[in-house]
Amino acid sequence: MALIDLFTGPRLGFLPLLTLGPTFASVSGSVRRTAAIGVLALAVCVPLALFHNRQFSTQNLLTLVTIFAVTGAGMLAAHLRIRRELELANVRMVAETAQRVLLRPVPRSAGDLRIALSYTSATAEARIGGDLYEVVTTPGGVRLLIGDVQGKGLDAVETAAWVLGAFREAAYDEPELAGVGDRLEISLARHLGGEKFVTAILAEVDGTGITLLNFGHPAPLVVRGDGTITPVDPDIEAPPLGLASLAASAPKPQRIPFQDGDQILLYTDGVIEARDHARAFYPLGERATLLAGATDPQEALDELRADLLRHVGGPVLDDVAMLLLRRQQ
Known part of the structure; x- marks a missing residue:
């Protein structure tokens, strides 16, 4: 810019464009860098004004004041941006710490089971939300939980903590899956108020099959070894x-066969309620065929997640958790 002004003369007046230097520096640079670019702009502006003998002109004085x-x-602006970036980094660090405490890494294998997990938070500045999951290995088999807390924010995270804590304790103590569900209901009755609730599925896998206990949660999908998909x-x-008082009776455990090569996908409603730009829901029943071919369950689940994000065409609007x-053998 200075060279252009030097060769074209004062008639075109390119010097005011020197203000672009500190402006762009504040977008990505530090406070010191922005100040240095501003000083450099002033250092270029003054000699050029002297060269053109316009140091005392109204335009030159206005340019100096503007720079x-x-x-x-x-x-x-650079100071506020950097402070905001530090705050965001702290928020993410706290969220990651909370996630490690609440949503611990699930085991990738338990006996003859292979386990895959996918979790996507809808919150841009944090990596944890109202969806929850857990897998524990007990003497009687593997017990699992997947759930979705009503609402969002810190209240949802607090409720998720209560549910996970109660499940981790009851999964080892209760001989029957229905007893685990009763313990969760009692715990939530003490801590939830109003009309808050948690949809959830409890599952227990043993050597001959899988037992499910569904508390108002989306139905899981079973992918058989021959490729058949059944909700x-x-x-x-x-x-x-949290809403047991509205039911005439408690939910009944549901037993299904689970043979070698079979898979079961448990997920939260963020999957089936994800919409594309035309407002069409994600067709999970059709796209679950992606799970049938891969030899590694985690690779298959990652492909399903990628397909979901392609369908949405952007960030998800609700938390998405999937457990496969x-x-x-």
Whole structure:
């Protein structure tokens, strides 16, 4: 810019464009860098004004004042941006710590089971939300939980913590899966107020099959070894956890066969409620065929997640959790 002004002369007046230097520096640079670019712009502006003998002209004085003012504003903007970036980094660090405490890494294998997990938070500045999951290995078999807390934010995270804590304790103590569900209901009754609730599925896998206990949650999909895909709808509709008083009876455990090569996908409603730009829901029943071919369950689940994000065409609007189990000798 200075060279252009030097060769074209004062008639075209390119010097005011020197204010672009500190302006752009404030976008990505530090406060010191912005100040240095501003000083450099002033250092270029003054000699050029002297060269053209316009140092005392109204335009030159206005240019100097503008460069000085833009540099000061840019330094303030850079300071606020850097402080915001630090705050965001701290928020993400706290969220990651909370996630490691609440949503611990699940085991990738348990006996003849292979386990895959996918979790995507809808919150841009944090990596944890209202969806929850857990896998524990007990003497009687592997017990699992997947759930979705009503609402969002810190209240949802707090409720998820209560559910996970109660499940981790009850999964080892209760001989029957229904007893685990009762413990969760009792725990939530003490801590939830109003009309808050948690949809959830409890599952227990042993050597001959899998037992499901559905509390108002989307039905899981069973992918058989021959590629057949079947939703496992509950025999009796049951309300979510926290709303047991609205039900005439407790949910009944549902037993299904689970043979070598079979898979079961448990997921939250963020999957089936994901929409594309035309407002069409994600066709999970059709796209679950992606799970049938891969030898590694995690690779298959990652491909399904990628397909979901392609369908949405952007960030998800609700938390998405998927848990895939494959029986593999």
